[in-house]
């Protein structure tokens with residue numbers, strides 16, 4: 001595991017709902033993360049803000065799908081949905097195990113959403129363009145959905161791969177085997193990879209196999225669990241600003257490493 005440095009942005013989080021989350025201004029020195037060569041990004045509520053409510057629409061469609069599939073009233077469908085999510089990592093995993101649900105039908109339905117409310121993010125695009133290293137999506141959703149979102153955000157060209165739930169043989173995060181599968185598929189080394197993710201529980205297995213973890217924190221109730229904060233190496237409330245700070249830190253490190261030009265001869 002790489003040595004950890006302490007700053008206001010990478011302290012293990014303490015979540016106090018009565019007080020505002022600490023500001024997440026990037027701190028360049030500890031953020032150079034020199035050992036990291038490859039960057040893994042979760043998609044939903046990580047690469048776009050949770051308050052865009054896009055995932056809330058997906059969440060509603062999951063409930064509607066379960067209601068129709070299992071012939072349940074809305075409240076009961078919601079209970080099943082969240083019970084499976086907690087127990088199996090994704091709602092889909094529970095549906096497949098207990099009801100033999102067709103995963104493709106589920107994914108097609110829940111991701112059939114309008115992305116018009118999602119705003120392109122040119123600032124994030126600028127920072128990703130400058131961030132050296134491969135960038136790969138690891139999502140519990142479908143690759144088709146991921147590519148639509150990346151295109152809408154205007155950042156698709158910076159990603160060399162999308163490892164989706166279909167390619168993962170429907171084994172979702174936080175199952176440790178899902179991360180090992182990702183590393184094998186893209187020939188990644190855990191010790192030189194970093195994972196951005198909004199759900200703290202999805203960072204546990206990643207940290208245990210040696211990846212550096214960055215919790216992209218938001219205010220949704222599903223993202224507030226951080227019972228064992230030791231698996232969280234960095235925290236930010238602002239992904240774009242954090243990556244911008246990282247790019248700047250790496251650039252200044254590279255400038256400092258260059259030898260001074262020889263003084264002119266007289």
Ligand SMILES: [Mg+2]
Nearest residue numbers: 042044045198
């Ligand atoms: Mg997410």
